[in-house]
Structure formats: C-alpha cells, structure tokens
Amino acid sequence: MKIVILAGGVGGAKFVDGAVRVLPAEDVTIIVNTGDDFELFGLYIAPDLDTVCYTLAGIASAETGWGRKDESWNALKNATALGGPGWFNVGDKDLGTHLERTRRLQQGDTLTAVTQAFCKAWGIKSHVFPMSDTRVSTFVKVKDGSSLPFQSYFVEQQCRPVVSGFEFHGIEQAKSAPGILDAIERCDYVIFAPSNPWVSIGPILAIKDIANAITKKKVAAISPIVGGKAIKGPAAKMYQELGIEPSAYSIARHYQGMIQGLVIDQIDTTLAEKIEACGIIPYVTDTIMSDINARQRLADEVMKFSLKLP
Amino acid sequence: MKIVILAGGVGGAKFVDGAVRVLPAEDVTIIVNTGDDFELFGLYIAPDLDTVCYTLAGIASAETGWGRKDESWNALKNATALGGPGWFNVGDKDLGTHLERTRRLQQGDTLTAVTQAFCKAWGIKSHVFPMSDTRVSTFVKVKDGSSLPFQSYFVEQQCRPVVSGFEFHGIEQAKSAPGILDAIERCDYVIFAPSNPWVSIGPILAIKDIANAITKKKVAAISPIVGGKAIKGPAAKMYQELGIEPSAYSIARHYQGMIQGLVIDQIDTTLAEKIEACGIIPYVTDTIMSDINARQRLADEVMKFSLKLP
Numbered sequence: 001m002k003i004v005i006l007a008g009g010v011g012g013a014k015f016v017d018g019a020v021r022v023l024p025a026e027d028v029t030i031i032v033n034t035g036d037d038f039e040l041f042g043l044y045i046a047p048d049l050d051t052v053c054y055t056l057a058g059i060a061s062a063e064t065g066w067g068r069k070d071e072s073w074n075a076l077k078n079a080t081a082l083g084g085p086g087w088f089n090v091g092d093k094d095l096g097t098h099l100e101r102t103r104r105l106q107q108g109d110t111l112t113a114v115t116q117a118f119c120k121a122w123g124i125k126s127h128v129f130p131m132s133d134t135r136v137s138t139f140v141k142v143k144d145g146s147s148l149p150f151q152s153y154f155v156e157q158q159c160r161p162v163v164s165g166f167e168f169h170g171i172e173q174a175k176s177a178p179g180i181l182d183a184i185e186r187c188d189y190v191i192f193a194p195s196n197p198w199v200s201i202g203p204i205l206a207i208k209d210i211a212n213a214i215t216k217k218k219v220a221a222i223s224p225i226v227g228g229k230a231i232k233g234p235a236a237k238m239y240q241e242l243g244i245e246p247s248a249y250s251i252a253r254h255y256q257g258m259i260q261g262l263v264i265d266q267i268d269t270t271l272a273e274k275i276e277a278c279g280i281i282p283y284v285t286d287t288i289m290s291d292i293n294a295r296q297r298l299a300d301e302v303m304k305f306s307l308k309l310p
Numbered sequence: 311m312k313i314v315i316l317a318g319g320v321g322g323a324k325f326v327d328g329a330v331r332v333l334p335a336e337d338v339t340i341i342v343n344t345g346d347d348f349e350l351f352g353l354y355i356a357p358d359l360d361t362v363c364y365t366l367a368g369i370a371s372a373e374t375g376w377g378r379k380d381e382s383w384n385a386l387k388n389a390t391a392l393g394g395p396g397w398f399n400v401g402d403k404d405l406g407t408h409l410e411r412t413r414r415l416q417q418g419d420t421l422t423a424v425t426q427a428f429c430k431a432w433g434i435k436s437h438v439f440p441m442s443d444t445r446v447s448t449f450v451k452v453k454d455g456s457s458l459p460f461q462s463y464f465v466e467q468q469c470r471p472v473v474s475g476f477e478f479h480g481i482e483q484a485k486s487a488p489g490i491l492d493a494i495e496r497c498d499y500v501i502f503a504p505s506n507p508w509v510s511i512g513p514i515l516a517i518k519d520i521a522n523a524i525t526k527k528k529v530a531a532i533s534p535i536v537g538g539k540a541i542k543g544p545a546a547k548m549y550q551e552l553g554i555e556p557s558a559y560s561i562a563r564h565y566q567g568m569i570q571g572l573v574i575d576q577i578d579t580t581l582a583e584k585i586e587a588c589g590i591i592p593y594v595t596d597t598i599m600s601d602i603n604a605r606q607r608l609a610d611e612v613m614k615f616s617l618k619l620p
Contacts, residue, residue, distance in 0.1 A: 041409035042352050042416050072382050078406025082431050084413060092402040096388025099351035103394060106352050121392050 003303065004029045004187040004217075008200020009036070009048045010065035010232055011224055011289075012193035013055035015302075016126070018295030019191075020056065022303055025125035029183040031176075031210070033195070034111065034130045035138030035168055035203030038151045040088055041079065043098040044105055047151075048200065049115060049130055050097060057122035059093075065232070068093040087156040112177040127183060131204045134174040138199050141165040143241075150199060159234040163241045166198055168206050176210045184213040189306040192221035194287065196235040197254045205258070220261035220306040222287060222298075223248040227267040231288070247271060252278050260309040263287060263302050281309065313613065314339045314497040314527075318510020319346070319358045320375035320542055321534055321599075322503035323365035325612075326436070328605030329501075330366065332613060335435035339493040341486075341520070343505070344421065344440045345448030345478055345513035348461045350398055351389065353408040354415055357461075358510065359425060359440055360407060367432035369403075375542070378403040397466040422487040437493065441514045444484040448509050451475040453551075460509060469544040473551045476508055478516050486520045494523040499616040502531035504597065506545045507564045515568070530571035530616040532597060532608075533558040537577040541598070557581060562588050570619040573597060573612050591619065 001023060005016050007030055016030050030052060037046045047066065054060035054068060061067045071091035080086035090098065097118070104114045110133040119128050140153040142161035153161060168174075184190065192201050201221075205211050225246050230236040236246035244250050248264040252275040255262070262280050264271060265287040272282040283305040289295045311333060315326050317340055326340050340362060347356045357376065364370035364378060371377045381401035390396035400408065407428070414424045420443040429438050448460040452471035463471060478484075494500065502511050511531075515521050535556050540546040546556035554560050558574040562585040565572070572590050574581060575597040582592040593615045599605045 040413075042412045043409075068388075072384050072402060074382050074402035075385055075405040075409060078378075078403045079410040079413075080406075082407065082410040082428055084406070084410035092382060092384035092405075093388045095385040095402075095405065096390075096394070097392065099353075099385060100389040100392040100394035102352045103350075103389075118392055 001307075002027045002029070002183075002187045003306075004031065004184050004190045005193055006031050006190065006195075006201050006204050007048070007052055007193040008033045008195030009051045012048070012195040012200065013052045013060070013065070014289040014295050015191075015193040015222065015299060016052060017055050017292075018289065018297075018299030019303070020126050021292075021296040022300045026127075028126040029187065030126060030128045031131050031180055031204055032128060033200045033203050034132060035136050035199065036150050036154070037135070037137070038149060040090065041084065043095075043102045045088075045090070045098050046101070046111070046130065049128070050094065053115070053118060053122060053124060053128060056124045056126060056128070059122070067091055088151060110177075112179065127179070129177045129180050129183070131177065131180070131210065132174045132207055133177050135170050136174045136203055136207070137169040138203055139167040139169060140199070141167060154234070159237060163238050165242075166202065168203050171203070171206045174207050176207055176213075181209060181213050184210070184217060187217065189218040189220065189309065190214055191302060191306060192219065192255065192259065194222040194224040194231070196224060196230070196233055196238070197251060198235065198238050214258065218306060218309040219259040220263060220283075220302060220309060221251065221255050221259045222263040222302060223251040223265065223268070225251055226265040226287060249274050252280050252282075256280065261305055263305060311617075312337045312339070312493075312497045313616075314341065314494050314500045315503055316341050316500065316505075316511050316514050317358070317362055317503040318343045318505030319361045322358070322505040322510065323362045323370070323375070324599040324605050325501075325503040325532065325609060326362060327365045327602075328599065328607075328609030329613070330436050331602075331606040332610045336437075338436040339490075339497065340436060340438045341441050341490055341514055342438060343510045343513050344442060345446050345509065346460050346464070347445070347447070348459060350400065351394065353405075353412045355398075355400070355408050356411070356421070356440065359438070360404065363425070363428060363432060363434060363438060366434045366436060366438070369432070377401055398461060420487075422489065437489070439487045439490050439493070441487065441490070441520065442484045442517055443487050445480050446484045446513055446517070447479040448513055449477040449479060450509070451477060464544070469547060473548050475552075476512065478513050481513070481516045484517050486517055486523075491519060491523050494520070494527060497527065499528040499530065499619065500524050501612060501616060502529065502565065502569065504532040504534040504541070506534060506540070506543055506548075507561060508545065508548050524568065528616060528619045529569040530573060530593075530612060530619060531561065531565050531569045532573040532612060533561040533575065533578070535561055536575040536597060559584050562590050562592075566590065571615055573615060
C-alpha cells in the first residue's frame with residue numbers, strides 16, 4: 001500500500017504524523033505547500049515544510065504546532081532590539097534550519113534536494129516533497145483591491161483583512177518537484193489533509209501536472225471545517241468573506257470533481273446527505289486530532305475509507 | 311581634544327574601550343577594518359566591527375574577546391546537524407546582529423548607516439565607522455601559490471598555512487566611508503591600535519584617501535608585538551613567514567614614514583634606541599591590557615604621549 005498526502009501546515013502535519021504510525025513511513029509520500037514560503041532577514045523560510053518535518057521528526061513544539069520544542073529566542077530578540085522586524089516568530093533552533101537551507105539554495109541545490117537531506121538528518125523515513133522547486137508565492141487579494149504576500153496577511157496582519165481572492169505568483173511556470181508525479185502514479189490513493197483548501201491545498205492543485213496526475217487516482221479529503229469553523233487558521237473566515245457559508249458541505253463543493261470521498265466530523269453528520277448528492281461519498285467520524293492516538297486513529301479510518309472508494 | 315583610532319578586532323577593541331574611559335566618547339572616532347567581512351549562510355558578517363561595538367557596548371564575551379556574553383548556540387548547532395559549516399562560531403545573540411545587518415544592507419542601507427544605527431541602539435556614543443562602504447576583502451597568499459579568503463585562513467585553517475603576502479580585493483575602488491575624512495581632518499592626532507599591521511591596520515591604510523588624510527596628522531602606534539610575540543592572533547607568525555623577525559622594532563619599520571611615535575612594552579625596552587634611530591619616538595610602558603583598569607591606563611598614557619608628538 002502506497003499513499004500520497006497533500007498537506008499544508010499544522011493540520012496537515014498532524015494528519016501525516018498519524019499516517020506514518022499506520023503505514024510504514026517509506027510508503028507515505030507527502031506533497032507540501034510552498035506557496036507560503038518567503039524571505040526574512042535574507043533567509044529562505046518554508047513554514048509548511050518545516051512544520052511537517054518538525055512534526056514527523058518529533059521535534060515540533062507541542063504547544064504551538066509550529067516551530068521547535070525547547071526553543072530559545074535570542075537571535076530574533078537581538079535583531080528586533082536593533083530595529084528588525086519581529087512579526088514572524090523565528091526561534092534559534094528553527095533559525096538553524098533556515099540558515100542551512102538558505103546556504104544550500106544559494107549554492108544551487110534545489111528545494112527538493114535540501115528537503116531530502118534534512119529529512120535524512122532528522123531521521124524522517126517518509127518521502128516529503130515541496131510541491132515545486134519553482135518559486136510559487138501565494139498572495140491574498142483583499143477588499144481594498146490590493147494584494148498581500150501570504151505571510152503579511154497571515155502573520156503580520158493576523159488574517160484581519162477581508163479576503164476577495166487569491167493569486168499564486170509564478171504558478172504558470174511551476175512544475176511539480178521531481179519525484180512527485182512518480183509517487184502519484186504509483187500510489188493506491190491520494191488524501192487531501194485537513195488543511196486550508198484556499199491557501200494550503202489550493203496552491204498544490206494549481207500546479208497543472210500535479211492536478212492532472214491526481215485525476216487518475218482515487219482521492220479522499222478530510223474536511224478542515226468542523227461545525228462551521230476551522231480547527232485552526234482562517235479557512236472559515238475566508239469562506240465567509242468570499243460569500244460561501246463555511247461548512248463541510250462547502251469543502252465538498254470546493255473539491256467536487258476532484259475527490260471521490262470526504263471525511264467529515266461527527267458534528268456535521270447532518271451534512272452527509274447533501275455531500276452525497278454532490279457525488280461524493282461521505283465518511284463521518286471524530287476528526288479532532290487532540291493527541292497522538294487521535295491522529296493515528298483518524299489516519300487509520302481515512303485510509304480504510306480511501307481504499308474502498310470506487 | 312578629538313582623536314581617531316584605527317582598529318581591528320580584539321586588541322583594537324580593548325584599546326578603544328580604554329580610550330572612551332579617558333576622553334568623552336563623543337570625541338573618539340574609530341575606523342574599523344572590514345577586510346575580514348564575509349558571508350556565511352547568506353548573512354553578512356563583520357567580525358571586527360562587531361568585536362569593537364560589542365566591547366564598547368559592554369556586551370562582549372569577556373572569555374573570548376569576540377562574540378556576545380551570556381550567549382547560546384542553538385542556531386549553529388542545528389545548522390551543523392543538518393550538514394552546515396561549523397568552522398565559524400556564531401552564537402544566537404550574535405546572529406541577531408548579522409540578521410538585521412543583512413536585512414538592512416539588502417534593502418540598500420550602507421554599512422556606515424547600519425553601523426551608526428546599531429551603535430545608537432547599543433548606546434555607543436563614540437563614532438564607529440567601517441573603513442569603507444565599498445567591499446574590500448582581505449586574502450592571504452600562501453606558500454603553495456594560492457590565495458585564501460581571510461576567514462578561511464584565520465578561523466577555518468587556524469592560521470596554519472605559511473603566509474607569503476596579502477591581497478585586498480576591491481581596494482582600488484574603495485573610498486573611505488563618509489565621515490571618516492572629516493573626522494581625521496578635525497582630530498588632534500591619530501592612533502593605530504595594537505592590532506595586526508598586515509591584516510587589521512593594513513587594509514585601512516590601503517584605502518588611499520584615508521592614508522593621505524593621515525599623513526597630515528600626528529600619528530602614534532601601539533606595538534601589537536610584545537617580547538617577539540603577538541598578544542593574540544598570527545601577527546608574529548606572519549612576520550616570521552615573511553622573513554622578518556617579529557619585534558616591536560619590526561613594527562617601527564612597518565609604519566616608518568607614517569608614524570611619529572611608537573608605544574612599546576616594557577619588556578622591549580632595549581629596542582627603544584633602534585626605534586629612535588628610525589626617526590620614531592619610542593614610549594615604553596606596560597602595554598598588556600589584562601583588565602579594564604589596564605585598558606584605561608594604557609589609553610591615558612598613549613594619549614598624553616601622542617599629544618606631545620612633534
């Protein structure tokens with residue numbers, strides 16, 4: 001059994017962490033959103049890749065879901081004391097990752113090669129890919145007509161601006177990272193982790209060769225909207241501002257034509273019928289990944305469900 | 311009374327720290343070697359500027375003379391665990407300086423402007439200048455005919471290669487940082503701190519407009535060679551490998567024509583006569599800056615001596 005998971009940050013990381021506890025890690029390929037990547041202090045930062053890798057390596061902060069556990073903050077503290085930007089939290093250990101990634105990218109390594117090397121160093125046995133070695137940058141279009149780089153919207157402005165759409169700069173030229181198409185072709189099914197459909201899964205699916213490869217596969221998604229709310233992040237707020245009621249049903253409509261199955265939370269049981277009417281098979285369970293056991297149980301159920309999809 | 315001091319790293323930093331305890335800090339201008347500057351992990355590092363500023367700000371490590379006190383090492387430790395270069399020690403607090411300096415340089419600020427802003431943030435009242443806003447890179451020519459970037463020679467190879475000469479890449483285009491010529495013109499005298507004549511004071515004097523401006527002033531140097539040895543660093547080894555006996559007398563010959571006075575250690579009293587024969591007035595005292603009081607006493611004596619120079 002080989003599977004491919006599309007993932008963004010914290011929610012995606014928790015799910016893949018569950019998945020590698022069910023299947024042999026070697027059989028799990030994870031395609032991670034890099035639309036959030038940006039530069040700070042001249043360093044290349046890949047927040048979703050780091051969150052996924054730190055989680056898989058067991059070195060993520062349990063409190064925040066992002067960043068490193070047992071972290072210190074001396075570099076940023078000194079940089080901000082000198083007038084530097086303090087809106088993006090970067091701890092000292094985390095900084096070590098950005099330093100070495102930046103060094104390797106500047107010497108000509110691809111993001112895929114850097115990610116593989118880091119996974120090896122961190123003892124990660126699953127196959128983690130950035131969605132592309134081409135730079136794709138997510139911009140959030142806001143109501144005043146302007147366009148904000150994702151991290152400015154997400155972290156600096158804490159998702160306050162009212163969203164009117166999204167742009168993925170560089171997406172036309174973007175090709176999947178080498179290895180991704182092979183992994184999709186060889187997998188038994190694809191899972192969209194419970195990540196933001198607009199800005200986490202969206203950029204990955206906006207890469208044409210990835211979207212094309214996936215159409216040939218069975219796909220299940222896990223709804224990141226539970227009881228009309230996002231477990232974390234601005235997904236529900238985005239749906240609302242775009243004039244769509246945030247619900248597991250909206251997730252079904254969002255992915256309609258791409259997925260055969262949708263895993264929704266038990267709190268949304270009443271939506272199962274409407275989802276089925278979209279031609280998508282619903283699967284109802286407890287989707288809240290409150291601890292390691294819950295991650296593993298959810299991954300196990302999602303996998304069994306995915307396997308049975310037509 | 312206004313003075314200008316030319317300085318490199320640790321020895322220079324100790325001396326200027328003494329000087330600002332004798333004169334009002336506002337009356338002290340320090341021109342710092344930037345030939346050692348280099349990039350690591352994509353960050354711009356200016357070791358001598360940092361050593362001088364950390365010392366003046368009272369935040370330098372007392373044990374090493376460079377870097378920050380109460381330092382942590384999490385970023386570098388993680389970066390090297392990922393395969394990054396570990397030969398240059400950079401602590402987390404120190405890294406904060408490099409991050410913010412790099413950010414400002416990349417947004418178009420000059421090194422002079424960055425240095426001024428950092429001095430203000432650190433409460434430094436003396437005027438600290440990088441020798442130039444133009445990039446000058448010191449290379450050490452070694453016996454096998456190759457040329458090593460300074461930090462590769464100094465830190466990575468720990469001064470082991472046998473030196474045959476020096477190159478200052480970019481020196482032809484280099485102009486003094488704005489403010490330096492004014493400061494020299496207005497000062498009462500210039501002091502060469504007890505820094506390495508080849509690779510600390512040398513690059514500064516290789517900038518033509520600085521060397522020209524200094525010829526119009528009284529100049530005293532403090533010998534960094536004491537009893538035939540360097541207090542710190544490879545100065546004595548360099549003299550030896552270049553076929554010159556390392557001594558305070560060699561320092562006199564090195565600066566002959568540029569300085570009117572040379573401060574030498576009491577251990578070298580017997581050299582005073584030979585130095586005087588070069589047309590340089592010797593001043594003999596205890597030049598070992600073992601503590602803050604010794605720094606201040608030496609600075610006080612050097613200043614009184616400099617003032618009386620013809």
